Every structure is written in structure tokens, then in C-alpha cells.
Amino acid sequence: MVDKGEGGKNPPVHGCRWPIYAPSPRLETMTGKDAGRAREHGGGEVQDRGSIAIVGAGIGGLAMAGLLSRQAYQPVLFDQFDAPAPVGSGLVIQPVGQDVLAALDLLTDACALGAPIRHMQGIEAQSGRVVLDVAYDRAGAARFGLGIHRAALFDLLYRAALAAGVAFRPGHRVVSRDGQYLRFATGRDGPFDLIIDASGAGSVLSPIRRHELRYGAIWGNVAWPDTALPRNALTQRYRRADRMMGVLPIGRLPGGDRDLAAIFWSLPQDRYADWRAGGLERWRDEAVALWPAFAPFLAGIGSVDDMTLARYAHGTLPRPHGPGIVTIGDAAHQASPQLGQGANMALLDAYALARAIEQGGIAGAGPAYARARRWHVRIYQVMSWAFTPQYQSDSRVLPVLRDHVLMPVSRLPGMPYLLSRLVCGDLIAPY
Numbered sequence: 495m496v497d498k499g500e501g502g503k504n505p506p507v508h509g510c511r512w513p514i515y516a517p518s519p520r521l522e523t524m525t526g527k528d529a530g531r532a533r534e535h536g537g538g539e540v541q542d543r544g545s546i547a548i549v550g551a552g553i554g555g556l557a558m559a560g561l562l563s564r565q566a567y568q569p570v571l572f573d574q575f576d577a578p579a580p581v582g583s584g585l586v587i588q589p590v591g592q593d594v595l596a597a598l599d600l601l602t603d604a605c606a607l608g609a610p611i612r613h614m615q616g617i618e619a620q621s622g623r624v625v626l627d628v629a630y631d632r633a634g635a636a637r638f639g640l641g642i643h644r645a646a647l648f649d650l651l652y653r654a655a656l657a658a659g660v661a662f663r664p665g666h667r668v669v670s671r672d673g674q675y676l677r678f679a680t681g682r683d684g685p686f687d688l689i690i691d692a693s694g695a696g697s698v699l700s701p702i703r704r705h706e707l708r709y710g711a712i713w714g715n716v717a718w719p720d721t722a723l724p725r726n727a728l729t730q731r732y733r734r735a736d737r738m739m740g741v742l743p744i745g746r747l748p749g750g751d752r753d754l755a756a757i758f759w760s761l762p763q764d765r766y767a768d769w770r771a772g773g774l775e776r777w778r779d780e781a782v783a784l785w786p787a788f789a790p791f792l793a794g795i796g797s798v799d800d801m802t803l804a805r806y807a808h809g810t811l812p813r814p815h816g817p818g819i820v821t822i823g824d825a826a827h828q829a830s831p832q833l834g835q836g837a838n839m840a841l842l843d844a845y846a847l848a849r850a851i852e853q854g855g856i857a858g859a860g861p862a863y864a865r866a867r868r869w870h871v872r873i874y875q876v877m878s879w880a881f882t883p884q885y886q887s888d889s890r891v892l893p894v895l896r897d898h899v900l901m902p903v904s905r906l907p908g909m910p911y912l913l914s915r916l917v918c919g920d921l922i923a924p925y
């Protein structure tokens with residue numbers, strides 16, 4: 495990854511609210527210039543390089559479609575939804591994911607909508623002890639996470655894919671695969687030279703074995719209230735590991751004029767029905783007793799229906815490819831959002847697969863993509879598996895270890911740098 499420090503060589507991209515720098519030379523191979531060259535090699539016509547179907551128009555599938563269309567492929571993108579809808583809460587696009595957005599020429603627009611996150615801070619609510627303190631710039635560069643509404647990110651990727659001429663087939667729920675054909679409730683389509691499964695955590699095509707976590711979280715979006723909480727930080731409070739609540743600045747929706755926050759509250763998934771039955775007042779009382787500064791955010795929640803339960807699971811597909819099919823994103827690996835990497839992983843997968851196709855064509859792309867992503871995926875899956883129960887579990891031992899051993903260790907020389915690299919997404923090279 496290129497150094498994106500303020501004193502770095504790359505000039506800031508015009509139009510952003512803070513300095514963004516051009517993507518690394520590796521990512522530049524994917525920009526419009528090369529896509530243009532690819533079209534030229536086809537004599538101005540789109541070459542018949544093989545047919546590609548992408549299942550799932552989520553973050554990974556849309557990025558994949560955009561990147562392939564720059565290589566003069568004409569992917570067909572299937573999704574079960576009938577029409578795109580602004581659903582979901584916020585997420586953080588880490589610097590590695592931002593590079594993929596830059597390769598799609600979408601980073602400037604994403605920055606205009608999102609909110610720069612410079613710092614992640616977590617405090618144990620009862621002791622007042624700081625137990626999470628990670629700054630993005632400790633790896634020696636002025637980097638940041640981009641807090642963004644999922645619908646804003648979706649909107650950017652979706653419009654870019656349509657503008658690139660991607661053939662989009664909404665209302666197509668894939669029920670199975672029959673060789674190189676995709677089957678839907680009403681028929682089938684194909685054959686395709688390559689099927690890319692980007693259909694997320696509920697993929698019917700992926701043989702991934704997922705281990706559902708006991709804890710999930712309820713998420714909601716509110717207008718940023720009158721508060722002293724910083725607008726450039728992810729702020730969290732914990733009670734042991736059985737309560738985690740947080741505030742994430744996520745910028746604005748496309749066309750919106752109000753800054754928003756995503757708020758979340760962890761709970762065991764099997765307690766969700768109790769939480770709903772208990773009503774808002776009981777929740778507010780408990781939350782505000784633990785964190786008074788949460789109160790103005792809760793004032794933006796009018797009903798329990800304003801909060802949505804997100805279920806978390808861990809699992810990794812050992813071999814994310816097979817004859818005629820490649821799997822990317824949550825269909826290939828799932829983790830809790832503790833490290834804020836899932837969308838980044840989907841973007842990185844899309845980028846690595848696009849590069850493998852560009853370099854070796856469709857035939858050998860699956861193994862090349864798997865090799866490129868293997869260690870990055872494995873290390874982040876292990877990290878997520880190790881970190882999540884320290885913040886979201888019934889354990890009484892792990893939060894003590896977190897507060898009294900791991901937090902002091904995280905302040906030893908060299909550790910702030912490593913933690914910064916961990917959240918930025920490039921603890922090791924991502925592809």
C-alpha cells in the first residue's frame with residue numbers, strides 16, 4: 495500500500511473534505527486508463543472474453559461488476575431484490591477498502607457523503623477505564639476510516655455499475671446452480687463461463703460452514719444530536735463483555751442534508767424478543783445509566799422497530815473456488831463486525847479477482863484469486879475470532895484480561911502501530 499501521509503508524494507484528490515491520496519500503483523492498473531486500453535485492443539468493440547454471471551448486487555458484487563466492466567467484460571448481475579432500497583445501518587470503509595473505491599473512481603464521492611473516523615475509543619462503563627484506544631494515524635500516515643451509511647455506499651456502487659453498462663437482473667433469486675447455469679424459481683439462465691457468488695452470508699451456492707455467535711447487536715440510524723461526542727471517532731462503552739454500545743458517525747444519505755450517526759447495542763440473539771417486549775423506556779434507562787452521553791442519540795429512536803437485529807457468525811470457506819465458480823465476500827468468509835472489515839474484505843476480494851482475471855483470463859482466475867487473498871483473509875478471521883469474545887460474550891474472565899493485561903500491552907512500544915495497521919486492514923498485504 496502506498497504511504498498516504500500528508501507529506502506523501504501523491505496529490506490530494508480534488509473535492510474531498512479532507513486529504514485523500516491517489517491509489518497505489520498496483521490499484522492504478524485497474525483505473526479507467528487501462529480499461530480504455532482493453533477496449534482499444536478489441537478494436538473499439540467489446541471483445542468476447544467469456545461470459546460472467548455475478549450472483550448478488552451487494553457491496554462485493556457491485557464492486558466486482560464495476561471492475562470487470564473496466565476490463566471490457568460484460569457481466570450479468572443477478573439479485574433477489576426487485577428494486578434497490580436504502581436499507582441497513584452504517585459501516586466503516588477502512589483505508590484498504592478506500593483504495594478499491596479509488597480504483598472505481600468512487601472515493602471522492604464516498605468521502606463527500608461519509609464521515610472521516612480518526613480514532614476508536616472504548617471505555618468500561620463501570621470502572622471508567624479506557625480499554626480500547628486506536629488511532630488511524632499511528633502507522634505513520636494520515637489515514638482514516640470512512641464512516642458511511644450502507645445505503646450511501648450501495649447507491650454509489652450501484653449507479654457506477656449501471657453507468658458502466660452492467661446488465662442488471664433484479665427480481666432473480668438464485669435457488670441453485672446446475673453446472674454453468676443458474677436456476678431461479680421460474681427457470682434458468684446460462685451457460686456462463688464463470689459464475690461469481692457474491693450473495694453474502696445467506697448464499698445458497700456456497701458450502702461455507704458458519705458458526706453462529708451467541709451475541710449480535712441491534713443497530714439504528716439517528717440524526718447527529720447536540721452532543722459533546724466527537725464527530726470523527728467511533729465511541730464505545732462496555733459493561734464487562736455482555737454489554738457493548740456505540741456511536742459511529744456515518745455522514746449523510748445521498749441528497750440528505752443532515753449528518754447521521756449509527757448507534758448499536760449488543761445483546762444475545764435469543765434475548766432480542768425480550769428486548770422488544772421490554773419496550774424503549776426500559777432500554778433507555780439501562781443504557782443511560784451506563785452511558786449518560788448516549789441519551790441524546792436514543793432520543794432519535796421512536797420505536798423498537800427503529801432498531802434492527804444484526805446476527806453475527808464466523809466461518810471461512812477453505813477453497814473459495816471450484817470448476818466454473820468463484821466465491822467472494824461474506825459468502826466466502828464471515829466474521830462479526832468487531833474489526834470493521836467485512837465490507838473491506840468484499841471489496842478486496844472483488845479487486846483481487848478482477849486482477850486475477852485481468853492477468854490470466856477466466857480459466858485460471860479462481861486459484862490465482864484464492865492465493866492472493868489466502869493469508870490476509872486467514873489472519874483477519876483469526877483476529878476477529880480472538881477479539882470478538884473480549885467485547886461480546888458472557889465470559890467474566892476475558893473482559894478482565896482485556897482491561898488489565900491486553901490494554902496495558904497495547905500501549906507498549908510498537909503496539910499502537912500494529913493496532914493501527916490492524917484496523918486499517920493492511921496488517922499484512924491484502925492481496
Ligand SMILES: Cc1cc2nc3c(=O)[nH]c(=O)nc-3n(C[C@H](O)[C@H](O)[C@H](O)COP(=O)(O)OP(=O)(O)OC[C@H]3O[C@@H](n4cnc5c(N)ncnc54)[C@H](O)[C@@H]3O)c2cc1C
Binds near residue numbers: 825
Ligand atoms: C451490523 C453490521 C455492521 C457492519 N459493520 C461493518 C463495518 O464497519 N465495516 C465493514 O467493512 N463491514 C461491516 N459489516 C460487514 C459488511 O456489511 C459485510 O461483510 C458486507 O456487506 C459483505 O458484502 P457482500 O457483497 O459479500 O454481501 P452483501 O453486501 O450482504 O450482499 C449480498 C447480496 O446478495 C443478494 N442475494 C442473497 N442471496 C441471493 C440469492 N439467492 N439470489 C440472488 N441474490 C441474492 C442480496 O440481496 C444482497 O444484495 C457489518 C455488518 C453488519 C451486519
